[in-house]
Amino acid sequence: MITVELIEKYGAIKKTFDKNDLVFEEGNLPLNYYQIISGEIKMSNYNDDGREFIQGIFYSGQSFGEPPLFLNQKYPANAIAVENAEIFILPKENFMKLLEENPKVSIKIIENLAQRLYYKSVMAAEISTQEPEHRVLKLIDHGIAYFNFQKDQNGYLINFTRQQIGDLTGLRVETVIRTIKTLEKKGELKIINRKVYR
């Protein structure tokens, strides 16, 4: 998103996070802009009985957690490292200064927020009105376009666990397992030693 040169010029520091480390926590006020150098970060909520909902998964080069930063509101979700990660951390004031002095970065931020809003619009409609098969397929097809799924001779490898698919679509893991099997029977996707291809 923001080039290494520019973000470092404004005083960003690099920080490493181990797997399962918390980057920030639901309810806290935002102090920084975060941009992933390497690794994988998920943003998620837990309801009262511990059930998780994954808001999104972010990869190298992507930023996350900006909306509350712009609004001075508390984080609505947690950010957790799914695997070891290295992240640029830029204090809010420096970030705002960077934006002011580099109007083109604003456009990048807008495009990024627009992309995420688009994803949320599509998935919100899916989750609230569509049945499991439709939801899972939509998530997978979105993932092919916007998450970093790799294509090989079997098609696109959907490298999410059944649990992750459930946490992204609001379904329980058993339902996802059964749904994926049904979708395979219908020829919508392939299962090759437990991995899902589309």
Place this chain on the structure above:
Amino acid sequence: MITVELIEKYGAIKKTFDKNDLVFEEGNLPLNYYQIISGEIKMSNYNDDGREFIQGIFYSGQSFGEPPLFLNQKYPANAIAVENAEIFILPKENFMKLLEENPKVSIKIIENLAQRLYYKSVMAAEISTQEPEHRVLKLIDHGIAYFNFQKDQNGYLINFTRQQIGDLTGLRVETVIRTIKTLEKKGELKIINRKVYR
């Protein structure tokens, strides 16, 4: 929100829409920036068996439909006038020119997108993991802060129909009616001749 002076300077035209008129349709490519002068617009989807999901409701002064405009993607939902409305329509090229030449407007757009992303994050988590009472209350409390609910001696008047609440939370109208009654019994809200107060 772009000032009347500025938006007109860049060639926006005013257009009126009657109740139930379509402003744009799901699947079409965006050509314009839209900003409401007066009236009320809803963005919503219909699933295969006609069930509606309302993405958001927008009021005077607010803009809508920008994400696909920035991304050159098809609209993921329809925009429909809930009541007679007047809207500024600014062609994409003019809008982009306006943004380039007025960097402060970019910040406004960012804040607006951030706000909508925040709402979607909160509601997505609600819809996928919370039970009806929790969902309905969350929507109402969000509405008090961000939709234009009026306060009187009974509290905030939630001027949504039960059907609208259902379409915003992914619940059926009968479920909303029963849920609201339960919430009243629990003292979370008031029902005064069928109107809901909080």
Place this chain on the structure above:
DNA sequence: TGCATTTTATGATTAAAATCATAAAACAAG
């Protein structure tokens, strides 16, 4: 290499919201 944990899997049962049916009250339009 062995052991603990995670992931995938499947069957049986349950619970909760959707669906179906029906109607009264409120509101809007002519």
Place this chain on the structure above:
DNA sequence: CTTGTTTTATGATTTTAATCATAAAATGCA
């Protein structure tokens, strides 16, 4: 004022995904 439509309401029934229980396979790591 009358009539048609929308909104709110309630009871009975059904459906579907969640839950519960259990286990094999795969993976991670000490």
